Amino acid sequence: MSSNIDDHDIWIIGVSMTRFGRYPDKDAFLLGAEAALDALDDADLTIHDIDILAAGSVNQIRAYPAQRIQKHIGQTGIPAVNVINACATGATAVRTVHQAIKAGEASIGLAVGTEQMGKQGMLGAGRFGAGGERRFVPEGPQGAVMQTEGILGTGLMPGTFAQAGMRYAAQHDGVGPEQFIKIAVKNHENSVRNPLAQYQKAFTAEQIRDAEMIAYPNTTLMCCPTGDGASGAVLVSGERLRSLPVETQRRAVKISASVLTSDPWAPDGLVQPDINTLTRNAARQAYEVAGVGPADLDLVELHDCFATAELIHYDNLELCEPGGAGDFIDRGAPKRDGETPVNVSGGLLSKGHPLGATGVANIFEVSTHLRGEAGDRQVEGATVGLTHVIGLGSACSIHILEKGNL
Amino acid sequence: MATHIPIVNYLDLDDPAHLVATTCDECGAKFFGERLACARCGGRGFHHERSARTGTVGSFSIIHRAPAGVEAPYVSAIVDLDDGAVVKANIVGCPADPESVRLGMTVELTTYEVGTDDDGTAAVAFGFVPSKGAS
Numbered sequence: 439m440s441s442n443i444d445d446h447d448i449w450i451i452g453v454s455m456t457r458f459g460r461y462p463d464k465d466a467f468l469l470g471a472e473a474a475l476d477a478l479d480d481a482d483l484t485i486h487d488i489d490i491l492a493a494g495s496v497n498q499i500r501a502y503p504a505q506r507i508q509k510h511i512g513q514t515g516i517p518a519v520n521v522i523n524a525c526a527t528g529a530t531a532v533r534t535v536h537q538a539i540k541a542g543e544a545s546i547g548l549a550v551g552t553e554q555m556g557k558q559g560m561l562g563a564g565r566f567g568a569g570g571e572r573r574f575v576p577e578g579p580q581g582a583v584m585q586t587e588g589i590l591g592t593g594l595m596p597g598t599f600a601q602a603g604m605r606y607a608a609q610h611d612g613v614g615p616e617q618f619i620k621i622a623v624k625n626h627e628n629s630v631r632n633p634l635a636q637y638q639k640a641f642t643a644e645q646i647r648d649a650e651m652i653a654y655p656n657t658t659l660m661c662c663p664t665g666d667g668a669s670g671a672v673l674v675s676g677e678r679l680r681s682l683p684v685e686t687q688r689r690a691v692k693i694s695a696s697v698l699t700s701d702p703w704a705p706d707g708l709v710q711p712d713i714n715t716l717t718r719n720a721a722r723q724a725y726e727v728a729g730v731g732p733a734d735l736d737l738v739e740l741h742d743c744f745a746t747a748e749l750i751h752y753d754n755l756e757l758c759e760p761g762g763a764g765d766f767i768d769r770g771a772p773k774r775d776g777e778t779p780v781n782v783s784g785g786l787l788s789k790g791h792p793l794g795a796t797g798v799a800n801i802f803e804v805s806t807h808l809r810g811e812a813g814d815r816q817v818e819g820a821t822v823g824l825t826h827v828i829g830l831g832s833a834c835s836i837h838i839l840e841k842g843n844l
Numbered sequence: 845m846a847t848h849i850p851i852v853n854y855l856d857l858d859d860p861a862h863l864v865a866t867t868c869d870e871c872g873a874k875f876f877g878e879r880l881a882c883a884r885c886g887g888r889g890f891h892h893e894r895s896a897r898t899g900t901v902g903s904f905s906i907i908h909r910a911p912a913g914v915e916a917p918y919v920s921a922i923v924d925l926d927d928g929a930v931v932k933a934n935i936v937g938c939p940a941d942p943e944s945v946r947l948g949m950t951v952e953l954t955t956y957e958v959g960t961d962d963d964g965t966a967a968v969a970f971g972f973v974p975s976k977g978a979s
């Protein structure tokens with residue numbers, strides 16, 4: 439049985455996530471520690487088995503979450519790394535552990551993503567210079583004499599992702615508000631089956647269309663909420679997995695690809711971060727390394743921070759024909775009973791998006807399906823899945839996971 | 845004495861107002877604002893050139909939440925200029941609704957004052973208005 443395990447493959451043997459939501463009585467480190475212990479329990483290991491810890495967070499990164507988490511779960515003196523990489527932070531933490539194992543420095547590692555966002559406003563609003571004398575003085579490489587947000591277009595996330603979706607609509611037929619709304623209907627509907635989702639409520643197309651407009655074409659029900667939460671994953675080398683209990687091997691999930699990209703030059707990249715090219719590059723690399731194609735995927739958890747984003751990633755991840763993302767959603771292909779179920783967890787739109795946790799939580803979700811342990815939302819017979827996160831700037835990470843059959 | 849200052853250094857207010865691209869000597873990639881090296885090819889030489897005043901709406905969003913002091917809703921757009929440069933700006937001079945702004949619509953550069961400092965200097969921003977008989 440264990441002869442199926444290649445020394446050089448890397449496996450996931452423990453995953454966890456807290457329910458996403460609001461935890462004003464906790465902090466990101468406690469949440470991260472809870473996720474860490476749950477992941478260790480799931481792997482049937484203790485902190486003493488862990489050779490490296492990587493912790494990802496965006497808002498809490500300057501407080502060094504890895505070391506703060508160690509104070510809650512056990513200070514064993516192992517290398518601890520703090521990771522920040524926009525919305526790809528959690529996935530980058532997983533990849534950091536993956537690299538350490540691949541390099542032979544560690545045989546078992548723990549990755550945690552955690553975040554506390556609270557009820558902060560959706561927009562980090564820029565302001566005109568406050569107080570005192572006001573004199574226009576050119577500042578920075580663009581010689582700006584005042585904050586330009588809202589004057590020279592928008593640079594904030596809701597508008598940026600809306601513009602990315604509308605750019606796709608400008609270039610391809612059959613894409614408009616109706617398609618974006620269908621995506622939000624699908625993900626909110628999926629969330630009803632996920633007890634770990636921040637919101638578990640279905641909405642009609644009309645309710646979504648008529649909700650408060652944030653950045654056309656995205657209404658508030660087409661934008662992910664802010665929230666708190668954490669997620670963890672335990673990774674192991676193939677060599678070490680062979681010496682672990684049969685039950686651990688049986689539930690192990692193989693990491694067939696772990697890819698990280700940044701955005702190469704593109705004309706659009708001058709005015710707003712490009713979220714397409716790096717995703718396409720990451721997908722191409724991941725499919726090649728894993729030796730699987732988009733048609734092999736039984737489920738996909740992709741970065742639907744806004745409904746407009748999910749649509750363009752159908753094309754970027756090659757889930758549909760080139761230019762065919764509108765038709766893909768129109769024919770129901772990404773629904774939970776469709777050709778390629780996308781975001782059966784409810785996606786960021788309803789599961790929530792505690793920035794640092796998201797990239798690990800996607801891996802939790804797909805691993806749970808591959809183990810056949812996803813309960814009401816289980817995609818029956820799932821053997822191959824893909825996780826995708828992308829943060830503005832930009833950073834993209836894709837993992838392809840496969841059922842072990844050990 | 846009232847004077848004017850452009851909101852950013854790549855806006856030239858004269859003859860008539862236009863944007864100034866920072867263009868890579870090696871590969872021709874166009875930027876707005878200064879660069880140390882070209883993001884496309886790594887080349888370190890640049891020259892400035894006058895950019896087109898007309899273009900098309902390559903994408904847009906209507907933004908309903910804005911920083912204090914900025915009117916909302918407003919239209920943020922990616923404008924594909926006729927010389928191949930791409931710039932982000934507001935679409936002005938038409939209502940901020942999806943019926944008034946269309947993908948592919950032709951637009952033209954305009955400028956307007958956005959504030960005055962204690963010396964009486966007015967900051968001038970740029971935006972794009974739908975071209976007359978815009979298609």
Ligand SMILES: [Zn+2]
Nearest residue numbers: 868871882885
């Ligand atoms: Zn160049």
